[in-house]
Amino acid sequence: MTTVDSRSGRRLTARGEKTRAKIVAAAADLIYVQGVGATTLDDVLMASGVSKSQLYHHFAGKDELVRAVIDHVGERIIERERDALGHVSTIPGLRRWRDALVQNNALRHGAYGCALGSLASEVSDQDDAARRAVSQLFIEWQGLLAGVLRRLQDGGALPPEASIDQLATGLMGAVQGGYMLAQTARDVTPMATSIDMALAHIESLSTD
Amino acid sequence: MTPQSPYALALRQTGDVRDRADFLDQWRELLAEAVDRLLQSGVTGGTPCASPHGPKTDVDAQKTAVLILAALHGGSTLSQLAQDPRPLNAALDLALVSFVAAEDNTAARTGTSSSISKLDL
Structure with missing residues (x-):
């Protein structure tokens, strides 16, 4: 299965897909426990272990991540x-x-x-x-x-x-x-x- | 009641958890007392005095109070989400219709919207 990146519209490579999934899973866990309001992009970086540039490669900002x-x-x-x-x-x-x-x-x-x-x-x-x-x-x-x-x-x-x-x-x-x-x-x-x-x-x- | 009413706003998930839990406990207690009074006085239409079985003992005031509170809570959240008063109305109808039966028998039997949720709760 290939996913089309919502931001760039490009198809993601297998590795890109994995990184994106890792970010979304970490964000989902954080939001489940502490809510949308209290969850920052820094929290997500820390919990997912991805770099800032990787995160911004996939998501323009918090709103887009929340939608994912x-x-x-x-x-x-x-x-x-x-x-x-x-x-x-x-x-x-x-x-x-x-x-x-x-x-x-x-x-x-x-x-x-x-x-x-x-x-x-x-x-x-x-x-x-x-x-x-x-x-x-x-x-x-x-x-x-x-x-x-x-x-x-x-x-x-x-x-x-x-x-x-x-x-x-x-x-x-x-x-x-x-x-x-x-x-x-x-x-x-x-x-x-x-x-x-x-x-x-x-x-x-x-x-x- | 609308999703913007003070009651619905009071149920939003904000503030200290323990304060909110105490607040909801007190509210549930008030609701249970009110349900109990309604059942005792027979104004729910069940005509308990005339009934050979006495007051409607099959209705548990405490549990009914939990359902009413949940209906307010969940219904107002879903109404706010959908920007539509129907979820809150339907949830309150379901919660109230089960013990406010005979007054509007058709609504109680079919689960269609009754006048109950239009009361100034």
Whole structure:
């Protein structure tokens, strides 16, 4: 696979690609732990071990690097969620998805929240291109949730009059809010509770 | 409520983590007390006094308070991101509709938008 450098428009050599990936991975880790605002290009240089000229060869500045991090994080999360939700068509299946999310976050006592959700709160009033990119990723994620709910409805587990998009939007909010409460409390419990309550409501709509 | 309301702003991830955690704990406690009062008084439309089963015991006020707070938090972040009030409305509807049931039975049953989130919360 060859990547076209966003800055120069040139195709990257294998080595250039590796350097770029190293910079983006280091920046993504730093941003996950300390946020966009607190992460400087010097931090990224130090963490990735690349030279300043290498970094500026690939990225004009911080905004461009942040956008590459959004793509990187987004790709990872959408892939994870597609694997986890793509074939779910039952309430127990939805609960297993919830268990995996909570378990993953419990490993860090909820410390860092959702990588995509944290980006959302930071880029919203900073950089409009970044905001739109993150927003698009959330539309994709929510689409996967809506797909599950639609399959539940097709299978008769949800009444035909249930508004799937409204429920998927509400569930996404409960998931993200749960992550944020867990992050503040340094405890995964509020996240588990929030998703459980949202799923319980969805289950209560069940026709039987 | 809009994403720019003081409540949504209060939930932004700024300031000292411990202060914010204390603040959210107190807020959750107030919400839980309010949910509890609503359930006891029967104004949620569940008519607990007339019901042979007494107050709606299947609703956990503490857990409902966590969901309401999460809905505010997550919904306002997503609304701000999308520059669209719908995520916050949908999240609050989901959180509130589960116990404010009978008043607007259609909304509760279908998950369609109700009037609840338009309350001056």
